[in-house]
Every structure is written in C-alpha cells, then in structure tokens.
Amino acid sequence: MARYNIAVLPGDGIGKEIVTEGIKVLKAVEEKFPGLKLDYTEYEASAGLYARTGVAIPDEVYEQCAKADAIYFGAMGLPGIRLPDGTEVAGEIIFKLRFGLDLYAGVRPIKLYPGVNYPLKDRKPGSIDYVILRENVEGLYASRGAGTNLRDEVSTDTIIITRKGTEKIVKYAFELAKRRNGSPLDGKSRVTCVDKSNVLRSYAFFRKVYDDVAQNYPEIEKDYAYIDAMTLWQVQRPEFYDVVVTENMFGDIISDLGAGTVGSMGMAPSGDVGDEHGLFQPSHGSAPTIAGKGIANPLAAILSGSMMLDWLGRRHNDDAAIKAADCIEQAVTKVLEIDKIMTSDIGGEATTAQVGDAVAERIASGK
Numbered sequence: 001m002a003r004y005n006i007a008v009l010p011g012d013g014i015g016k017e018i019v020t021e022g023i024k025v026l027k028a029v030e031e032k033f034p035g036l037k038l039d040y041t042e043y044e045a046s047a048g049l050y051a052r053t054g055v056a057i058p059d060e061v062y063e064q065c066a067k068a069d070a071i072y073f074g075a076m077g078l079p080g081i082r083l084p085d086g087t088e089v090a091g092e093i094i095f096k097l098r099f100g101l102d103l104y105a106g107v108r109p110i111k112l113y114p115g116v117n118y119p120l121k122d123r124k125p126g127s128i129d130y131v132i133l134r135e136n137v138e139g140l141y142a143s144r145g146a147g148t149n150l151r152d153e154v155s156t157d158t159i160i161i162t163r164k165g166t167e168k169i170v171k172y173a174f175e176l177a178k179r180r181n182g183s184p185l186d187g188k189s190r191v192t193c194v195d196k197s198n199v200l201r202s203y204a205f206f207r208k209v210y211d212d213v214a215q216n217y218p219e220i221e222k223d224y225a226y227i228d229a230m231t232l233w234q235v236q237r238p239e240f241y242d243v244v245v246t247e248n249m250f251g252d253i254i255s256d257l258g259a260g261t262v263g264s265m266g267m268a269p270s271g272d273v274g275d276e277h278g279l280f281q282p283s284h285g286s287a288p289t290i291a292g293k294g295i296a297n298p299l300a301a302i303l304s305g306s307m308m309l310d311w312l313g314r315r316h317n318d319d320a321a322i323k324a325a326d327c328i329e330q331a332v333t334k335v336l337e338i339d340k341i342m343t344s345d346i347g348g349e350a351t352t353a354q355v356g357d358a359v360a361e362r363i364a365s366g367k
C-alpha cells in the first residue's frame, strides 16, 4: 500500500478555507481507494507569520517541505504586509520553495467545465482545454531580490534565460503534449512557444532552444506566438491551444488571463514540479477581500489536489493514486454539470464548504 507524507501550508487569506475543502475531498478518495493513504502535517508559513515574527517560512518548515512526498499549498501574502524593499511577503515563501526545491515547471491547466458562468460567448464545455507551462525558476523573476535601485532615479531587473533551464521546461511541454489528446479545435498535438523574440535577444534564445528540443518530437506540431498576440488569441481562439510553454513572468500573466476565460481564478489549479519535488496550489492568491466570508471557490484547490495525486501516481507507478486523481476531476464535473452547486464567482450561490461537501459526496456515492 502506498503511503505519502503531505506537507500542508494553508497560508493567508482564503488559503485556510480552500485547503480545508481540498483535504476533505482527498480524504473522500482515500476512503474510496483503500490502496491510497495520505498523512497530512500542517505547517505555518505566511505573511501573517512574518508580521508576528519577522520570518515568513521558518527553516524547519522548509526542511519538512523538502522531506515530504508532496506539498499542498493554499495561498500566501497580504497586500499590507511588505518586505523592506516594498515587495510582498508571499515571494519569500513561494520563491524559496520553487528555487530551493528546483520546481522548474509551473503546470497550469486552463479548462472550461460545464455549467460554469464564463465571459466568452458561445463556447462549449471542453472547447477550452490547454495547459500553460510556466518556466518557474529563471526568466525575469530569477532576479527577485537582486535588482538595482540607483539613487531612486533608475531601477533594473535582469532576465535570465539558460539553455539548460529552457531545455528542461520545453522538454516537459513536449512530453506532456504526447500524453494529452491534442487541441479541442482539431485534435492535433501542439506545443506553442510564447515569447517576445522579435524584440529581445533573451526571448530569441528561448525560441531557439525551443526549436532545438522540438526536433526530437516531429509528431507534435510546432507553433509560435508573441506574448502580446497571445493575450488576444487566448480570448479569440482558445480552442486552438493544447500545450503552451513560456518564460516565468509571461506565464504568470497569461495563466491569470486563461483563468479569466474559464470563469474565475477559482477554477485554475496548478502544480509547481521538478524532478524530485512537487508543490500543488491554486493559481490564485489569497484574495483578502473575500477571506473569512465562506464564499471562496475551493475548486482550484480541489483540482490541485487531483494534480498532486496524478503526479504522485506517475512518479511512484501507483495506479490507485492516478485513478483517485481522475475520480476527483469526474466528481467536480458532475457537481458543476448535474448538481449545479457552485460559488458566486462562477454563477452559483453555494458556500465554500457546500462545494467541498458536494464533491466529497459525489466521490463517496460513486455516481
């Protein structure tokens, strides 16, 4: 029987509320799949902790995260709590984990589920179904904490693109495309390279490395988009996309845009994964304006839990974990399509806990 240690970091704002529902659903699949056992240990790392103690993530918490089989993460950061350089505390935690554990791939599925209120006209469920792969440990954000501010007159941050780092994320993108069913538009497996190679050398290099890696995958269609055009196409023809690979900051931006096209940040799960470690969290932040009201959408957190099981299952050749991941996704689809239980951000009236209960009940009933 497979047994996994999960380090749980609820964080700030709505983090605690959504993680509670995510664990409720994970416990429901544990009941359903007796071969699967998850042991959860909760740790504090948050902007709130920083405000109290001056430390956002204690060393021992980082060490426990490094030892865990996977990290289940809520949301970090509060706008009013800042580091002396003016940046948000959330970066202290998430970047420490991403860089320290080499979580180089930000995996961000963008999927339109049935029954959800979404802003684009006349799209069918499933007509938007692509995955953004955000390079997570290089790019512009690699300069975090190391930019310059010269006499309050000039400020710089340097973008970092390496061949090794780009090869890793682009290879991840092509390998993922091999496992998927292709684009909703034409069923073709396609990897789109998003950059600004018409203006900056660093992005031209990113594209060159993409081309080099793509040679090993002749069966997968190559595709290119400049970042500005990409934001247009994500709105105008999202059904064209299958897998999208891009630099760190661009990935940060287009994953929020993608989440908007499928209804809400609350519908956007993510995994930050490397060769040895995986951290799973909703793509959204701590949403302090809705925290404590019981109205946050827990589905991004619940679907991140499904991604965690899928990742654990593939890593450990554990069929029960892979099936449990799929079971969560099916249950979410039924809750939205048939039960029509959803929070207000996607057109419903349910509370955070009611959505979590509904998904857990669907899993328990097996229907």
Ligand code: ATP
Residues within 6 Å of the ligand: 014, 018, 076, 077, 090, 256, 264, 265, 266, 283, 284, 285, 286, 287, 288, 289, 290, 295, 296, 297, 298, 300, 345
């Ligand atoms: P960060 O920079 O930390 O990612 P952000 O500035 O992108 O944070 P979010 O906290 O993600 O901000 O919130 C963006 C918007 O989406 C806000 O209006 C917020 O209320 C809404 N939102 C985010 N998550 C959810 C959720 N789970 N359910 C409902 N609304 C959400």
